Amino acid sequence: MKAFTKTKYGGPEVLRLEEVKKPTLKEGHLLVKVYANSANPADWHILRGKPFFARFTFGLFNPKDKILGADFAGIVEAVGKNVSGFKVGERVFGEALQSGAFTEFVLASAAVCGHMPAETGFDVMAAVPIAGLTAWQAIVTHGKLQKGESVLINGSSGGVGHFAVQIAKALGAEVTAVCSNRNIDFVKSLGADKVLAYDMENIHEHKGKYDLVIDTHGNLTFNDYKRLGKRGVMVGFTTMGHMISVLLRRPFSKFPLTLFTAEANTKDLNILATLIQEGKIQPHIFKTYPYQEIPKAIGYIECMRTKGKVVMVWVGEI
Structure with a gap:
């Protein structure tokens, strides 16, 4: 599968689109085919290893996690043992800060995933998590x-x-x-x-x-x-x-x-999904990039002039 990887700290130029091994399904997790991501300030902070104290979590001299990204929306490909409330084929969104979400398939804990509202686009829901x-x-x-x-x-x-x-x-x-x-x-x-x-x-x-x-x-x-x-x-x-x-x-x-630092959980994600379905909140997508331009999207978000969110699409039909 394709994924954007990093082996050293730096700007968007250090990201590489590579073929990597598809994640192995784990207990308590979902394997999700990614349709869309969104960019967050956390992405470029982690990419650059700044502030420096964050490197004690993400790797002191080089990144210990190869794949960047957190926010995603997609379709459940497989469900791990001891997972309830999710089924193969369901549309989900969530946060995968630890495993990395800028990839064709993300392995995410079911505890950090929510259900997408009916008739809401993957690009819209990818803008929500963080x-x-x-x-x-x-x-x-x-x-x-x-x-x-x-x-x-x-x-x-x-x-x-x-x-x-x-x-x-x-x-x-x-x-x-x-x-x-x-x-x-x-x-x-x-x-x-x-x-x-x-x-x-x-x-x-x-x-x-x-x-x-x-x-x-x-x-x-x-x-x-x-x-x-x-x-x-x-x-x-x-x-x-x-x-x-x-x-x-x-x-x-x-x-x-x-x-505080936000903690992803299914309950809060589903509350947000309900508010979106009821029309009480609406993610504003300021700019959309194809997945091949994820480094460009990260560079854009780093300029801190965005109204709403920047999203990146892996699958054309969203």
């Missing part, structure tokens, strides 16, 4: 957003942010979104009640007050969280120095600030 789960868990699991509460979402036009706006609205919150001036109309179309353009108003001087502050962009300071919100969720960070400066303040304050 970004959708991160948004859902930031808002619900960690942010504990309640109906009628107000939420400020910083970085509202990107992969995670555009899901976060829609999810918050679906839960009945009042949403104030922060994005660039050029993305105001896009973010309003997602359902935001108010939009702040960071290139027209300094977010670090904004005087608004919200029940929950979610930062998907990663440039809010600890003082920003305290000034703006009653509680906060930090999804991303711009630099290691910024993350450390925020986290060093946390133990010395009573302000409830959470930093």
Whole structure:
């Protein structure tokens, strides 16, 4: 089977499209024929081995996992022992960060897969896993957003942010979104009640007050969280120095600030699938690439100018 592989750290140029051995089915896993993937910031961070401390997980000097990629959507080819709830031929989507998803066939734990809604394209559902789960868990699991509460979402036009706006609205919150001036109309179309353009108003001087502050962009300071919100969720960070400066303040304050990494699970994936089926959220696909151009897609996402998601298609008929 074909797969994009990496044997050293670097940019998209180190990826190679190669013939590799098809995965052997394992207990508790699904073998899925991949129809589409999507690109995430995590992909280029892992590819480049940055920040450096991540190499203690992904390989200190060279990548220990050969295949890159996490998000996928496809059709179940085979079902391992002790798997319930999935059958051969079903359409599924999920996350395979450990085994790598930029490949014709992915071996994924059944626990990180969900069922695709009827009549929804593979490209659409491939856009969901990491970004959708991160948004859902930031808002619900960690942010504990309640109906009628107000939420400020910083970085509202990107992969995670555009899901976060829609999810918050679906839960009945009042949403104030922060994005660039050029993305105001896009973010309003997602359902935001108010939009702040960071290139027209300094977010670090904004005087608004919200029940929950979610930062998907990663440039809010600890003082920003305290000034703006009653509680906060930090999804991303711009630099290691910024993350450390925020986290060093946390133990010395009573302000409830959470930093987390999303954990894929079938329950949350199926909730997202239901919200999509009901029309309450809709992944926005900004750009689509054929699978042969996966390195180009990774390079594009690294520029961090994407509205919504970038997807890559393995099978023409989606």
